[in-house]
Amino acid sequence: MAPPAQDPAHTLSAYDRASSLAMLAQVKQDLKESYYDRTFGGHDLDGIFAEAQQRLKQASSLNEAVGIIVSAVVQLNDSHTMFLPPGRRLKVTYGWRPAMIGDVPYVITVTPGSDAEKKGLAPGDRILGWNRFEPTRENLFQIQYLYEVVRPQSIQRLTVRKPDGSEHALDVESKLEPRPMMDLIQMIESLADDMEPDADRVLTVDGVSVWRYTGFGDPADVDRAMKKLHNSKALLLDLRGNGGGAIDALRTLAGWLFDRDVLIATEKTRKAEQPIRAKPHKDAFTGELVVLVDSRSGSASEMLARVVQLEKRARVLGDRTAGAVMAGQIFPHTVGGEKLALYGTYVTVGAVHASDGGLLERTGVTPDDLILPTALDLAAQRNPVLSKGLALLGVTLTAEAAGGLYR
Numbered sequence: 001m002a003p004p005a006q007d008p009a010h011t012l013s014a015y016d017r018a019s020s021l022a023m024l025a026q027v028k029q030d031l032k033e034s035y036y037d038r039t040f041g042g043h044d045l046d047g048i049f050a051e052a053q054q055r056l057k058q059a060s061s062l063n064e065a066v067g068i069i070v071s072a073v074v075q076l077n078d079s080h081t082m083f084l085p086p087g088r089r090l091k092v093t094y095g096w097r098p099a100m101i102g103d104v105p106y107v108i109t110v111t112p113g114s115d116a117e118k119k120g121l122a123p124g125d126r127i128l129g130w131n132r133f134e135p136t137r138e139n140l141f142q143i144q145y146l147y148e149v150v151r152p153q154s155i156q157r158l159t160v161r162k163p164d165g166s167e168h169a170l171d172v173e174s175k176l177e178p179r180p181m182m183d184l185i186q187m188i189e190s191l192a193d194d195m196e197p198d199a200d201r202v203l204t205v206d207g208v209s210v211w212r213y214t215g216f217g218d219p220a221d222v223d224r225a226m227k228k229l230h231n232s233k234a235l236l237l238d239l240r241g242n243g244g245g246a247i248d249a250l251r252t253l254a255g256w257l258f259d260r261d262v263l264i265a266t267e268k269t270r271k272a273e274q275p276i277r278a279k280p281h282k283d284a285f286t287g288e289l290v291v292l293v294d295s296r297s298g299s300a301s302e303m304l305a306r307v308v309q310l311e312k313r314a315r316v317l318g319d320r321t322a323g324a325v326m327a328g329q330i331f332p333h334t335v336g337g338e339k340l341a342l343y344g345t346y347v348t349v350g351a352v353h354a355s356d357g358g359l360l361e362r363t364g365v366t367p368d369d370l371i372l373p374t375a376l377d378l379a380a381q382r383n384p385v386l387s388k389g390l391a392l393l394g395v396t397l398t399a400e401a402a403g404g405l406y407r
Contacts, residue, residue: 011060011061011062012059012060012061012062012064012065015336016062016065017056017057017059017065019335019336019341020056020059020062020065020066020068020069021053021056021057022335023069023083023333023335023343024049024052024053024056024068024069024072026333026335026345027049027069027072027073027083027345028045028049030331030345030347031045031073031076031081031345031347032045034270034329034331034347034349035076035081035347035348035349036268036269036270036326036327036348036349036350036351037348037351038270040076041076041077041078043075043076048072048075049072051072052068052069052071052072055068056068056069063151066083066085066150066151067150067151069083069085070082070083070085070146070150073345074142077138077362078326078348078361079141079298079322079323079324079325079326079348079361079362080299080324080326080327080328080346080347080348081328081345081346081347081348082145082149082345082346083343083345083346084149084330084343084344084345084346085149085150085343086335086341086342086343091152091176091177091178092147092148092152092153092174092175092176093111093114093174093175093176093177094114094116094147094156094172094174094175095110095111095114095115095116095117095172095174095175096109096110096111096114096116096121096172097109098127098130098135098140098144099241099294099295099296100135100136100137100140100295100296100319101294101295101319101372101373101378102295102319102320102372103136103137104126105126105127105135105136105140106123106124106125106126106127106375106378107121107122107123107124107125107127107160107378108123108378109123110122110123114175115172115173115174115175116172119170119171119172120168120170121158121160121170121172122162122379123378123379123381124162124163124375124376124377124378124379124380125160125161125162125163125375126160126161126375127158127159127160128159128160128161128167129157129158129159130143130156130157130158131153131156131157137295141322141324152174152176153174154173154174154176155171155172155173155174156171156172156174157169157170157171157172158170158171158172163375163376163379199214200212200213200214200221200225201405201406202225202228202229203405204229204232205390205395205397205405206394206395207232207233207234207395208232208233208234208235208236208390208393208394208395209228209229209232209234209235209236210235210236210238210386210390210405211225211229211235211236211237211238212238212240212406213225213237213238213239213242213253214241214242215242215243215244215245216242216244216245216246216247216249216250216253216299216300216301217245217246217249218246218249219246219248219249219251219252221249222249222252222253222256223252223256226253226256226281226285227283229285230256230281230283230284230285232285232287233287233288234287234288234289234290234393234394235285235287235288235289235290236290236291236292236386236389236390236393237289237290237291237292237314238292238386238389239291239292239293239297239301239304239305240292240293240294240296240297240318240385241294241296241297242296242297242298242300242301243296243297243298243299243301243322243324244298244299244300244301244302244324244325245299245300246300247276247300249300250264250276250278250300250303250304251264251276251277251278252278253304254278254304254307255278255279255280255281255284256281256283256284256285257284257285257289257308257313257314258278258280258284258311258313259280259284259286260280261277261278261279261280262277262278262280262307262311262355263275263276263277263307263355264276264277264278264303264304264307264355265303265306265307265325265352265353265354265355266352266353266355266357267327267350267351267352267353268350268351268352268353269327269349269350270349274350276303276352288393289308289313289314289315290314290315290316290317290389290392290393291304291305291308291314291315291316291317292316292317292318292385292386292389293305293316293317293318293319293321293365293367294318294319294321294385295319295320295321295322295364296322297318297321297322297365298321298322298323298324298325299322299324299325299326301321302321302322302323302324302325302360302364302365303325303352303354303360305321305365305367306354306355306358306360306365307354307355309365309368310354310355310356311355315368315369315392316365316367316368316369317367317368317369317371317385317388317389317392318367318369318370318371318385319367319370319371319372319385320364320365320366320367320370321360321364321365322364323360323361323362323363323364324361325352325359325360325361326348326350326351326352326361327348327349327350327351327352328346328347328348328349329346329347329349330344330345330346330347331344331345331346331347332344333345369388371384371385371388373385377399380400380403381403381404382399382400382402382403383399383402383403383405384399384402386399386402386403386405387399387401387402390402
């Protein structure tokens with residue numbers, strides 16, 4: 001993805017140019033030493049970074065310099081490889097969130113009272129253009145990374161098509177606030193939180209437990225949730241919007257869902273293969289299981305969905321998952337002398353293969369039942385996926401009623 005238009009007011013000093021060249025060289029070294037694939041997916045890494053170096057020597061602003069480094073790394077087209085630039089001191093709140101439904105980008109939520117709401121943006125609006133990009137399954141995360149981490153925007157130009165077919169161009173103001181300096185782990189976590197800030201929910205509907213699990217974090221959180229519901233007759237596990245997280249939490253949850261040892265996946269690095277296994281919990285849940293996923297379900301969510309599917313432990317419903325299933329590691333660095341700045345490279349150090357050997361990266365998990373909400377469903381806040389999942393577990397709930405369960 002090419003860097004966005006630059007602000008000519010932010011000129012590039014000799015110090016900043018030297019710092020940018022040093023960061024570019026370090027990022028290349030991180031990839032050369034640690035990227036899981038020595039062929040870099042067939043890309044000419046030396047050529048990519050040589051071209052970036054020449055562009056940096058001609059860059060006219062710091063924004064442009066950062067964009068050049070970002071563009072070099074993005075060419076690998078890898079979900080777990082990115083440049084983490086220094087100085088992310090602004091928190092941006094756009095007041096709306098996008099998601100792919102099938103292969104179509106939609107607005108899925110709008111914050112009450114936001115400028116987005118005031119300008120008429122609403123759930124169910126199809127996104128035709130976002131600034132100068134046309135969102136797709138392949139580039140939506142890159143657009144969000146650009147506008148969340150690299151270049152927060154005070155105004156977003158959106159072109160949308162309403163459910164009634166009318167098209168509108170909207171200039172939506174963002175809320176920009178100072179934020180404390182973060183370390184690089186906090187930066188990655190913040191990116192995920194900014195994109196998917198939903199909260200976990202555990203509830204019961206006509207004797208069926210429903211757990212909306214939004215991120216694989218502390219394994220203790222998994223234990224707490226499963227202790228509440230492991231005696232249920234049935235469980236609907238909602239992983240929609242869950243971008244993944246800690247492997248330990250994945251192992252813990254799989255251990256609660258299987259009554260035997262299970263191979264979840266295999267991680268293949270430059271040097272070795274490491275199985276990701278789960279041992280059964282002594283109080284493992286043995287009831288009927290349904291798992292919901294969507295295009296935002298990534299990494300650990302995809303591994304869990306695939307293993308319950310392969311082992312015939314659960315029926316998987318919803319949309320094809322993100323196809324963002326790799327093992328990443330942060331390599332932190334500092335640049336500068338008196339003006340020391342923290343930056344880093346997030347590098348894919350391992351390819352994760354499902355237990356049947358399949359690689360889910362850029363492919364995702366195809367549900368047993370493909371269920372895609374329509375624009376009218378989004379606009380009316382109906383939840384046909386949750387309704388169908390509950391129906392499989394013997395609970396009758398309309399899509400309209402299911403849409404209100406988490407509110």
